[in-house]
Amino acid sequence: xxxxxxxxxxxxxxxxxxxxxxxxxxxxxxxxxxxxxxxxxxxxxxxxxxxxxxxxxxxxxxxxxxxxxxxxxxxxxxxxxxxxxxxxxxxxxxxxxxxxxxxxxxxxxxxxxxxxxxxxxxxxxxxxxxxxxxxxxxxxxxxxxx
Amino acid sequence: xxxxxxxxxxxxxxxxxxxxxxxxxxxxxxxxxxxxxxxxxxxxxxxxxxxxxxxxxxxxxxxxxxxxxxxxxxxxxxxxxxxxxxxxxxxxxxxx
Numbered sequence: 001x002x003x004x005x006x007x008x009x010x011x012x013x014x015x016x017x018x019x020x021x022x023x024x025x026x027x028x029x030x031x032x033x034x035x036x037x038x039x040x041x042x043x044x045x046x047x048x049x050x051x052x053x054x055x056x057x058x059x060x061x062x063x064x065x066x067x068x069x070x071x072x073x074x075x076x077x078x079x080x081x082x083x084x085x086x087x088x089x090x091x092x093x094x095x096x097x098x099x100x101x102x103x104x105x106x107x108x109x110x111x112x113x114x115x116x117x118x119x120x121x122x123x124x125x126x127x128x129x130x131x132x133x134x135x136x137x138x139x140x141x142x143x144x145x146x
Numbered sequence: 147x148x149x150x151x152x153x154x155x156x157x158x159x160x161x162x163x164x165x166x167x168x169x170x171x172x173x174x175x176x177x178x179x180x181x182x183x184x185x186x187x188x189x190x191x192x193x194x195x196x197x198x199x200x201x202x203x204x205x206x207x208x209x210x211x212x213x214x215x216x217x218x219x220x221x222x223x224x225x226x227x228x229x230x231x232x233x234x235x236x237x238x239x240x241x242x
Binding site: 059060061063064065067092095096099100127128129130132133135136 | 161162164165166181188189190191192193194195196197198201214216219
């Protein structure tokens with residue numbers, strides 16, 4: 001999260017309404033039945049970025065499968081590198097991104113910057129780490145609603 | 147039977163570690179911590195491990211298992227916290 005200042009309810013609601021008409025960014029809620037477990041988004045602001053948020057107690061299975069599906073979704077829409085930036089004090093998030101194939105390309109005082117290409121993602125899906133996930137996903141029922 | 151389950155769990159971990167390259171998973175034992183706290187696996191690695199393990203257990207014992215059900219994943223004392231707790235959990239699911 002880059003913003004830490006307070007946002008008014010009015011500004012926030014305006015932002016939510018604007019999302020429906022924007023094609024350069026999409027925000028998805030991860031839902032199981034009627035419960036929201038987290039959110040995933042991409043923003044094309046010059047570079048293409050993704051962002052993730054999950055409740056602490058969420059089943060790791062849902063979190064991992066949702067990210068796998070979301071990366072496939074992003075690379076079906078964009079043929080360019082996907083970027084991510086992680087706070088330096090968040091090693092779990094860094095490891096999580098790297099396990100999906102992201103690699104570091106720079107850092108500053110606060111963040112580590114990573115990227116993943118479509119080709120790298122395709123290769124990563126065949127890895128020892130992700131191929132069981134791919135197989136597991138084939139037995140899972142899910143849908144993406146835009 | 148328990149020894150066979152332990153062997154499969156450890157072999158599955160070792161193979162996964164060929165990619166993860168974690169020191170603590172080079173020679174896993176019953177005491178090896180897996181998930182949560184100081185566990186060696188993050189959420190994605192856990193999912194990969196469980197998916198692979200389910201296949202191997204099913205092949206070996208000719209019985210379909212779902213290791214990652216809602217109850218197990220959300221339990222306060224997760225069966226995935228260590229190799230030992232996982233072996234006991236698989237044993238209980240197989241009913242042996």
